[in-house]
Amino acid sequence: MQRISSWLPVFASVALVCGVVMAPLLLLLRVSLYEPATGRGFYTPGTFTFANYAIFADSHVLGIAGFTVLCGVAVATMVLAIAYPLGLFLCSLPPRAQSIAVGLILVPKTAGLLAMLFGLQRWLPRGMLATIIAEVYLVLPYSVIVIYIQLLNLDPTLRDAARGLGASPWQVFRRVTLPLSLPGIRLAFQFGLMWGLGAFLGPLFLGGPSETTLAVELHRQAFEYGRWPLAATEAVGLLIVVSIAAWGVPTVAQLRKVAHS
Amino acid sequence: MIRKWSIALLGWGAILGLLAxxxxxxxxxxxxxxxxxxxxxxxxxxxxxxxxxxRRWIHATSQSLLIAGMAALLAVAASAPAAWSLGKLTVARQRLLSILLLLPALIPPAALGFGLLPLVYFTGLWGTSLGLVLVHATVGLPIAFLIIRTCLPAKLGELEAAAAGLGANRWEVLRRVTLPLLTPVLLAAGIAVFVLSLNESLVSIFLATPTNETLPAVIWPQLRYSPSPMVAVASCVTALLGMIGMLIVIGILGYQRGRLIAKNTTAINS
Structure with missing residues (x-):
């Protein structure tokens, strides 16, 4: 009885995530194992084959996977390079200006997503650069918030102490602020990588034919060609790449260990 | 001095660049x-x-507002008890629950959208608003959970214990202490989900049908293939609705920070 009542409050949210996130992912796995449709329909029911996964040996799909990874790494790196200084800048503002600035950073992403994409489309000719820039616009706001919260939570007395002990502002940054904010940097990079790998809106609205990511390709397979098993296979491939990014980016502790060995 | 001004210029310039x-x-x-x-x-x-x-734009706008409203209610109703009870779980379970509830924000939306396609089809939710409400609520779940978890009043547990000690039963504690203290936070979380839902394009791209198409679902094909000032207007209307919502959220969270705890502590003491 005790156990049931302690799980009751989390039931609804867990049920939603299981029903709307987990179930579709399992379904993707199953659909990726059907044979493609021969006549009508989106796949051949009642079949079971691993043959679809052969597409990852295909140079066309490999190229798309390669661009997906390139896009993810480029976006995550650029986002971090902008988000970290911006986070420092936010922290240096007075409290009232801070909340205004945070609001302004979040507005285009949360409130005006489509208006932002429309504006970018007017300015940038479709292509690789436009795709990456659009994705940076899409990922940056959340990454800034991640870093900003991390920096806000640093104990300000540590910086004061370092200053009192005679450190220059640069030394304070290099020896106190930067090392203490490493977990936030890692988290922001990791999220940036995961969101950048899943890039869909950027390449869809600002990419040309050669800026196709796995996400855009699976949308095309599903809706333009109606080949669900192939689309599902590409979706599974994308999920694997994102999972590698989620678990594969080493933690700060691991990096330290490597540095000291 | 020059250094300070140039930093301010760079910082505000970057923010302006994001807005441009x-x-x-x-x-x-x-x-x-x-x-x-x-x-x-x-x-x-x-x-x-x-x-x-x-008529098509009006229908899409009202459809968007309806779905966003329902999704916000559902997301808050589902995530509030979870965020509230998080502190009562063991550390391992807290981690598990947090990761699980953040999952909708970390899964590549295109994979999620396509995975939902057969699911929505098989469960008979195809073309219904209910299907979109469930999906939008789940996509908004992480942000609602994060907002409520971070903004839980610091002394909530103590106040609840005090009320219980004074003889209130569970239901009275919930109704007279927990809910009043949480209302502003729940409101802020709900509006945040509402704003996100209005702009939810990724999943709409995969699941929209002519009967339940939301604003982004009407906008995106035109934005991709034939942009016009009309599309600009439609995305500006979406943005305007979203910005009003965001202002309310920022207002509530800013107000919440200082006043509420003090006010309710005195109310309970008196």
Whole structure:
């Protein structure tokens, strides 16, 4: 009885995530194992084959996977390079200006997503650069918030102490602020990588034919060609790449260990 | 001094750079003709009039508002008890629950959208608003959970214990202590989900049908293949609705920070 009542409050949210996130992912796995449709329909029911996964040996799909990874790494790196200084800048503002600035950073992403994409489309000719820039616009706001919260939570007395002990502002940054904010940097990079790998809106609205990511390709397979098993296979491939990014980016502790060995 | 000013210039410049594309779209939406060049001499609201005179846009707008409202209610109702009870779980379970509830924000949306396609189809939710409400609520779940978890009043547990000690039963504690203290936070979380839902394009791209299409679902094909000032107007309307919501969230969270605890502590003491 005790156990049931302690799980009751989390039931609804867990049920939603299981029903709307987990179930579709399992379904993707199953659909990726059907044979493609021969006549009508989106796949051949009642079949079971691993043959679809052969597409990852295909140079066309490999190229798309390669661009997906390139896009993810480029976006995550650029986002971090902008988000970290911006986070420092936010922290240096007075409290009232801070909340205004945070609001302004979040507005285009949360409130005006489509208006932002429309504006970018007017300015940038479709292509690789436009795709990456659009994705940076899409990922940056959340990454800034991640870093900003991390920096806000640093104990300000540590910086004061370092200053009192005679450190220059640069030394304070290099020896106190930067090392203490490493977990936030890692988290922001990791999220940036995961969101950048899943890039869909950027390449869809600002990419040309050669800026196709796995996400855009699976949308095309599903809706333009109606080949669900192939689309599902590409979706599974994308999920694997994102999972590698989620678990594969080493933690700060691991990096330290490597540095000291 | 020069250094300080140049930092401020760079920082605010970067923020302006983030806003610039959206501002450009707002500018274009006042275009007097059907070109995509921003108006200089003559500004006009004719595209706005056309927008509000078009049944398809009106239907999409009301559909968007309806789905966003329901999704916000559902997301808050589901995530609030979870965020509230998080502190009562073991550390390992806290971690597990947090990761699980953040999952909808970390899964690549295109994979999620396509995975939902057969699911929605098989469960008979195809073309219904209910299907979109469930999906939008789940996509908004992480942000609602994060907002509520971070903004839980610091002394909530103590106040609840005090009320229980004074003889209140569980239901009275919930109704007279927990809910009043949480209301502003729940409101802020709900509006945040509402705003996100209005702009939820990724999943809509995969699941929209003519009967339940939301604003982004009508906007995106036109944005991709035939952008027009009308599309600019539609995305500006979405942005405007979203910005009003965001202002309310920021207002509530800012107000919440200081006043509430003090006020309720005195109310309970008196």
């Amino acid at each position: 594309p959206m501002l450009h779209t707002i500018w274009v939406s006042f275009s007097p003709d059907s070109f995509l060049t921003p108006p200089t001499n003559v500004w006009s609201v004719k595209w706005y009039l056309a927008y509000f005179g078009d």
